[in-house]
Amino acid sequence: MKLEDKIKLAEFILENCKKNGATEASATIYNGVESEYEQREYKLDKLSQAKTKGAKIEIYCGKKYAAASTNDLREKTLLSFVKDTINVAKYLEEDEFRGLPDPKYYPKDTNVDLLIYDDNFSKIPSEKKIKLVEELENLANKNDERIISVNSTYSDNEYEEYRATTNGFSASRKSSFYSISVEVACKDFKGGKPSGYSYASSRKFNELPDLRILAEQAYKKAVGKIGQEKINSGKYLTVVENRVGARLLNMIISPLFASNVQQKRSIFADKLNQKILSDKLTIYDDPHIPAGIGSRLYDSYGIESKKMVLFEKGVLKNFYVDVYYGRKLGMEPNSASPSNIVLEYGEKNLNEIIKSIDRGIFVDNFIGGNFNTLTGDFSFGISGYLIENGELTKPINEMNITGNVIELFKNIVEVGADPYLYSSYRIPTIVYNDVDFSGL
């Protein structure tokens, strides 16, 4: 589907929204192409390819609101789709806070290039993708009899959307995304079958990293877990690996949503401009990182994305305020959801940090667990390694960490210099003091 076709469909929808009684509306039309390759035991295990498309509409009838989506884009069905959604909206109760954003929040320039689209997307032949997963499998499948299974994957997608509203928003955006991963499972003499994985992604095909590094990492992660066991419960100095760090960081991001604040589900609700976390912690939301996973010029409501500080040396500076809950709270909208999360980074990478620690635990995996956005209580399963005298001495597993999010983030000892770049949460290695571990 070409961009012109999307524009035409959106116009058709908005026109019919107005004709049928909507006072305001938005229409988003999108389409995409995706493929997925999985390799196992020296042959292609799965090959999946498809094209996708759809439309999303938001309807306001005065102060009444309904939204709907469909993947059936024939004009005739779209027409009844619009009418039906309007009919539903009319039934609902009025809500004075509903309505499209004030156009002053829309971006002036929507042609800034964030380097998130690969012009060569459709030119990459299937054979090249197959070769890639073959090579990745071969590299990870070391000559080691402890290995039970290796599987490698490649996936890509291309996505384009056009959004228009009845109050003047009109923009399109296009992106591409590639990801590769490899997982190695091995035999543990104690009976288990631990595995290790590695993962990478990029916006352009030729920016995918060296497969040898990925293969090596997955292999090392897997065999490193052999002999893992739980150790004594207690308070430990805790190093959390960059690629899993988002699990903990998310506990201080979720309570920032205006919906949680307004609905009295946020531990930070009355803490704006107060120092609540460690002064080692400065966190930004940065939507304009070139080729970033979460990079964008506007949020899902069309609000212009700007860099903003969330915590500055432990002081809470901003919530994520969307249009609707912003009105309810009497706050200016800034962003409905996180784009890229970046920190003020420190000076040491993981190895240097481990070397500096006499005794502690290195966490490289979280298993299950949850947290409470209102009280800050959390509890997660973990596995990792015991650190003794600057070295990883013993793989550990089947343990929990438990505590309160404010205490945890007050107790930050060090923020590393090594952000994980394959996620919109660019978290470095972080060291926390006095974390409660449950084990033996």
Next chain:
Amino acid sequence: MKISRREFLEKTGKGIVAATLLPAFLKFEPLKNLDIGKQSFLSLKDYCDLFNVDEKIISKAISVAIDKGGDYCDIYFQFQTSSFIAMEDNRVNRAFGDVILGAGIRVVIGDQTGYCYTEEITKETLIKAAQTASEIAKGTKKSKPVKLKTSEKPSYYKAEIKLEDLSVDKRMNYLINLNEKILSLDKRIVKTNIGLSAESNYIMVATSEGKILSDYQPMIYINARITAEQNGKKEYNGAALAKRAGFEALNEDNLNFIAKEAVDRTMILFDAIKPKAGEMEVVLAAGGSGILLHEAIGHGMEADFNRKGTSIFSDKIGKKVAENFVSIVDDGTVEGSRGAINFDDEGNESQKTFLVENGILKSYMHDYISAKYYKVKPTGNGRRESFKYYPLPRMRNTYMLPGPHKKEEIIESVKYGILCETFTNGQVLIGPGDFTFYVKNGYLIENGKITAPIKDVNIIGNGPKVLADISMVADDFKFDDGTWTCGKDGQSVPVSLGMPTVKVNSITVGGVN
């Protein structure tokens, strides 16, 4: 991101985050003169009309799909409407609707899978999709045209009032009544969020083995969340209920149940403490505790992991894994339950499958590929999220059968431990067998007596070890109608679970030192 074998089951949030749609309205064009909402029974012919195909077209697409040497092919047609309306700040002020239509074609050769789906269903798009799916195979083979034959199917659920048939104002009234009921139960409530979701799923499966089957799968769920305040301290929690049923599920009993559960579960948090950290005796209350089975043994018994040799249970079939009084099933036939299916998404009959019978490990859960690999009959566990995905071995309703003990004697037997009552989510690592589940509400047990409520602790154990450590099973089995959703390889499917009161001698409980 599709990287690892980390499996999880989640219960919270789904109601608001993932729910969509309003079907009261959406009529589907190829449906011609058929109003599916008014129709109590749809014939196979109706489904063919719905998807704008006939047997000739389907048979042709299947032939094209296996012409390059595929062993097997299936086509999954789906038309699904979902609707969600919600109440917040005491107003029913939002509604979301979603419609999906499409067909997915899978070609299997040995254990290799080729897959393609299309969102426009015509003869041309189906044949194109069949050609794409067939790219997994490299040869040529002249296949005979498939003769499709339908068969009788059982009926484990029905919608007495179809989900297309209830007007928006009636749905709104239910939410308003539920909200009033909740507010009447406790003065400390400061916020309520209530949601009602309804899904109508029309599917048709045809295979190269000549099977063609169609089904209507309804799903309804109701969700209530509460924030309460007491002496400047706030707590929030909720309750939900899900059924494969029609709008008849919106009855007074269910309304009262959700209101009471949501309020009780929230208010008790004001007095809740954290247990000590470490290994201790754990009692699982009857009902939602079935999450232990889902994580500790369920995922590990899905045959794809075993076929690949990566599950901790790979070499344990026929072996004794638990006490004689432990029997665990995965059952797609529980009437009206969230995990019920009349047949799976590969067209195989649903069944009650024993994973563990009297302490012996009995059977894996199979999809087409693994059943062929192990040369066994399919168990009806081949499921998928939608036409956009190929099927995988998945659970349905997983539960433990009642045992010989009494709840009271179980509690009395505990020196220091916890009783787990409600849960939000869990996860397992298939290879090592480490699994977790998160306890939202529970109690501390000291010297055989319940002494204080507890909250927000994660429990971590090892599947085979915990199974062997189950020392008592009570006679008080309870099925849980929560809004359980299981995730695997990026696909979500509805499931449920159940459990009698059970004692495990030792598991690691997240707590304070």
